[in-house]
Amino acid sequence: MSPRRSLFPALLFVGFLTATLQADTRPAPPPLPESQAAVKRVEPPLHPQIDQLIEAATPNFRKIAAPLCSDAEFFRRAHLDLTGSVPTGEETRAFLADQTPTQEKRAALIELLLASPRYARRMQYVLDEMIMERRAGSNVPDAEWQNWLRSSIRENRRWDAVVAEILAADGAEDAKRPAAKFYLDRDFEVDVVTRDVGRIFLGVDLECAQCHDHPSIDGYLQRHYYGISAFLKRSYVFTDAKSKKKMLGEKAEGDVKFTSVFTSVEGMTNPRLLDLPQIPDPDGVERAYLVKPESKARGIPQYSRRLQLPLSMISDENVDFRRNIVNRLWAVMMGRGLVEPLDVRHADNPATHPEVLSLLADELLRHEYDVRWLIRELALTKTYQRGRAAGDSNDEAHSYAGAYLKALSPEQLAWSVMDVTGVSTQTLAAKKAELLKKDPKSGEAKTADPLWQEETLHDALKANVDQFVTTFAGQGGQKTGFDSSADQALFLLNGALIQKWLVPANGNLTDRLRKLEASAEFAEELYMSVLNRAPGDEEVAAVTSYLEAVSDRDAATQELTWALMTSAEFRFNH
Amino acid sequence: MRRDTGCHRIDHALSRRGFLAGTAAGAAAMGGVLTPAQADQLQSGQKRLLQVFLQGGFSQFETFDPKPGTKYGGPFRQIETSVPGMMICELLPHMATRMHKLSIIRSINLRTNDHGKGRLFMEKGRNVGEFPYVGSVAAKYLAPPNPTLPTYLHITTRGLSDNTNAFLEAQHAQMKLPGTKAPDNLARPDKLTVEAARRRADFRAQLNERFSGGKGQSAFTETFDSSFEMAERLMSQKGLLEAEPSGKDLERYGSHPFGRRCVLARNLLQNGATVVKVTHHGYDTHAENFNFHLEQLGEFDQTFCMLLDDIEATGMLDSTLIMVYSEFGRTPKINQRYGRDHWGASVSMALGGAGIKPGVTVGATNKEGTEVSDREVDAGHLFHTYFSALGIDPTADHNVPGKSIPIGDPAKSSIKELLV
Structure with missing residues (x-):
């Protein structure tokens, strides 16, 4: 029995579920400026609002819209999206036989799957692909990074806090080293990191703006590129002599100048995210060090430009940050981004449904960057639950009148x-027997724990x-x-x-x-x-x-x- | 294949260009039937494309557009070739004796210094938009109705996952062969009989038909199906793909990876491949441009010439279009690290074989090689030229039902002086 298997009967215990969800811990983000105090009041759920906007965007929507998918289709779809695998035949039969009204039954299933340890694993895979993009690299061991990601998801940490930790990481402290994978396994090549900060966390690909204002995209300017670069340019890879570990050091000097290869016009910029204001250095910090950079000493400046990046990134003014993540999570659930390609958002390539993008971004902020909440709301929409699109034209698919095919990752x-062939079940049974033999006393309780089952398997x-x-x-x-x-x-x-x-x-x-x-x-x-x-x-x-x-x-x-x-x-x- | 008529009857196509094999494949898909005579006609007209891609951007100065003794000319001399008056860099001595079989273009202006953009422009013949690569287009219109190999093969160790076929059928997407290593899992499992393999595949096909029939996003399911078709073709060519080059081949082509790749390219072309692209990596010479070109071209020159010789010796030169190209060239200015940087403003390439007039030099750059001074062309003109040379009208529309998409950019045209 895989972990999910033992979860299914819990569908009956709605009370138990509710308790689990309320117990969901949401630790505050690290010492970074808090987003505004949370607005806590009773308000209409998000999912009907999404459906309304999707429907209103296409004149003949009702005529072309596919009906909701069958329970069997939904059961498989939701399992794949929320737990990363297909359900068993046994589970499917039980779900189909359950006479609870459709919407209630589906909502209960979504809760159940979101509470499963397999949800954390699934999102770990999703976020790893999103952030590390299948790069090879071993400065930060993969297992440490994956475990850090997964526990962040299990604790349902705020997305802004997770990203802030990634962008603040220098890899020096062991406890915070996993988050440094983003930087260290790009070897902290400033141009690579600059571009990926733009693409992965802001949804804009500024590569061409490295050498000149983008020739065909009006909104991508060279100063945007160098504004991000200016946060990073003073930092460098330092190898600790004793541990041989790579980590980031930083200098307290160095400005970013750039010249267009087309116009030869020179520019200069302080750290700056896209069109947010430049961040001036405080007075008297130039060349001021806590630790002066030397061949055996990792430079630590009194004032770090790099540490301004997480602050600026997650500040409420930075709308692009929220739009990017909601677009990416929408794509995970719906099969295509509101903005496609996911990292090319600009004035001439707007969202197919700009109101939906704005709504999701606003609401994510109000809900304190709660990713699990957003995934739940998306799964509850009719948009998510429709049957397959009938036609073949892209236009129809882009109206979300039918569900889009998603290739299995x-x-x-x-x-x-x-799971289908039975490898999982057999392996877990063997692992259980192994533990029970070794530890007959507490083995029973341990092997019954869904978390133990998931991780062991x-x-x-x-x-x-x-x-x-x-x-x-x-x-x-x-x-x-x-x-x-x-x-x-x-x-x-x-x-x-x-x-x-x-x-x-x-x-x-x-x-x-x-x-x-x-x-x-x-x-x-x-x-x-x-x-x-x-x-x-x-x-x-x-x-x-x-x-x-x-x-x-x-x-x-x-x-x-x-x-x-x-x-x-x-x-x-x- | 006139524009916008939606009329793709086989007799039209045959009367326009009698040997256009891919049209027959299209016709077959639409239910048209070929007579044996037509099939023969198509067979005898079989044409191929060989793309030799020097990845990273080779220097025009150190290859086809030498400027010895000038400000940016670099240390190398130019040498005479088998075409009177045509001079190339001394780093290509073997090519120099064969230039009467090839032609060069010295006046390409791509207006980009970006690897990705330059490559896409050179492959698609358009600098914006989703269009199929040269290789996918050639595969679609040149491949015989029942090809023995995937129609567009790319021998490379690095894979960029591009949507090479764009709106064309997935079976004409680029298939990568990882260097010269044969793909894994080519052999049918021991316990599975031929008959069992066939019947389970048939059952699978039935399932897929039910799943995709009349429903959305057929492009996804077609792509999936076509990967299985390609797999079957590769399995049937297991021997060819796994063959170790002979000692003599290694001696002639070189035992380095590029030499082995070119032996494989030759074998694939001789065994029914339609489009073969072979990549020679490592021309992005931001530092030590001259030493790197000495080394890289040392490998390239002899190996490529052996491939050219073998294609000619087997009588395929007249029916095989050969391209030698990069995503752009290199700056005139030599930087502090003795490197040359990205440069799209005056780029060179070589062409030869099917439909190409040999020994021609198209265009020129100015004295110091800083800009095109005569007959400026770009990748759009080149794209037209490849297809004109292959007997496919680049001003015609793609054979895609319900759409009117010209094969080449309508704003561009073929380089007539290169065509036979």
Whole structure:
């Protein structure tokens, strides 16, 4: 039983759930200026407002809008988006049989999934891809970074606090070193970091503005680029002689000047985020050090320009910061950004639904950068819960009249395949038995803990997930398109992992299937387990004739399971 | 394929350009049927594209546009070539003896100094917008109806995930081969019989048809399907992809990675590949431009010439368009680190093979090589020229139902003096 499995019956205990959610700790951000005092009052939920704006944006919306998706579709969709894998056939049947009214039933499911340890893992994957963009780099060990990210998500820390910690990190202090991965595993190359601060946290790609005002995008100016660069330019990578660890030092001097290669006009700037005011240095701090930079001493200035970056980034004036994250989280849930590409927001490439973008950004601020709250509200919208878009034109898809296909991420695909074939269940059972044998006293309680289950299973199967990531992850960060290469198909066609997992053994999927003699039963179990829906009559007939035509039952079972698991219906979240 | 008529009948296409194989593939997809005679006609007209991409931006001074003895000329001499009067840099001695088979363009102005932008312009022939790469367009219109290999192969160790096919079918997207290592998982699992593999694939195809039938975003599902088709093709060419170059090949081409890649490129072209791009990395010479070009071109020159010789020896030169190009050139000004920086204002490249008049020099730069002085062209003109040379009318529309999208930028035209 995977951790999610044991959670499902909890759907009945709504009271328990409510308690869990209220107990949700929201520690204050580190010593950085607080956003304004939180506005706490009863107000209408966000999700109907989103639906209203989406509907109002397209004149004939009601006519073209797809109806809400079926419960089966919703069940699979929400599991993938919120916990990063598909549900079991058993869970699916229970959800379909539950007679609770649809909206109530779906809302309860969303709560349940958000409370699962798998939610934290799923968001860890999402944020890692968003922030580290599948870069290799080992100045900060990956596991430390991932654990830090995941615990931040589990505690539901404010997004502004998380980003502030990342941008304030210098890697010198062990406890705060994980957050320094953003800088240190870009080797703190100022041009790379400047561009990525713009792209990843502000949603603007200023690369071309490095050498001149952007030739085709009016809003991207060279001073924008150098304004960000000025926060960073005085910092440098310092290697500690004893620990050999890399960390950031900073000088107390150095200004940023730039010249356009087109106009030869010179400019100079202090630290500045886009069109916010420049941040002047306080008087008398030039060349003033707490620790003077030397070959064996990490420079620490009295006044740090770099530490102004987190402050400026999360200040309430910085609307771009909130617009960026809501657009990115919207894309995670809806399959495309309100602004596409996600890092090219400017006047000539506005959001398809600017009112929605503004509403989400405003409300996220009022809700103290509560990411889990935003994900919940998005999942509750009709926009999220619609059936698949019917037409093929991009315009229709961009109206959100129907749900957009989302390709499973490498991690979603890995876990889905392992959960479906039974690898997860078998591995967890073995790990449980191992612990119970070692520690019969407290083992029972430990192995029943969903958090223990999730982490144990993850650690045991991580090498498999890594293989999927190597094969299926394209270069670069979060994006919403879909590409599929021949080597990915070869992995699914011939790869050793998939072949191994299809071999019937110890009650795994193919073992269960081969024992089902009636082909209708076989088809039902197969479709429920792999695609989370009942087969249609034609599909039962097709399975039946396949089983009749192939005399080797084991072979037929493996072939059919393979076909479903490599089908487009499985490859996408729909 | 006239503009905007929505009429893509096979007889129109054949009468326009009798050998346009890809149109037959399109027609087949639309339910048209080819007669054996037409098929033969298409077969005999099979054309190919070979792209040799020198990644990072090679220096025009140290290659096709030498300016010895001038302010920015650098230390190298120029040498005579097999074309009277055509001089190139001494770093290309093997090419110099073969220039009567190739032509050069010295007057390309790309108006960008950015790697990404320069590359996209050179590949798409347009500097803005979502358009397919040269390779995808060539793959679509040149590939035979049942290709034995993925239609657009790129041998490279670094992969940029570009949307190379844009609005064209996913089967014509670039497929990367990682250096000269054969892709993993090429062999069918031992326990899976050929028949079992076929029937499970058929069942999978049925499922996919049900899933995509009449529903949205068919581009996603088509991309997914086509990756499986490409995988099947690669499996059928396992021997070719895994073959170790012979001792003689390594001696001629060089045993370095670029040499091996070019042997593979030759083998792919000889075995039915339609478009092959092979990348030679490492021309971004911000420091030590001269030493780097000495080294890089030392590898490139002989290896490329062996590939050229073999293509000619197997009778494919007349039907294979060959491009040697970068994303831009390098600055006239030599920086403090003896480097040359990014430069898009006066760029050179070489072309040869199918449809290209050999021994021609197009355009010129001024005395010090700081700007184009004659016959300025850009990647848009080049794009037109490639397709004119391959017998595909670049002013015609793409064969994409319901849309009117000209193959080449309508504001540009072919470089006529290069065409046979």
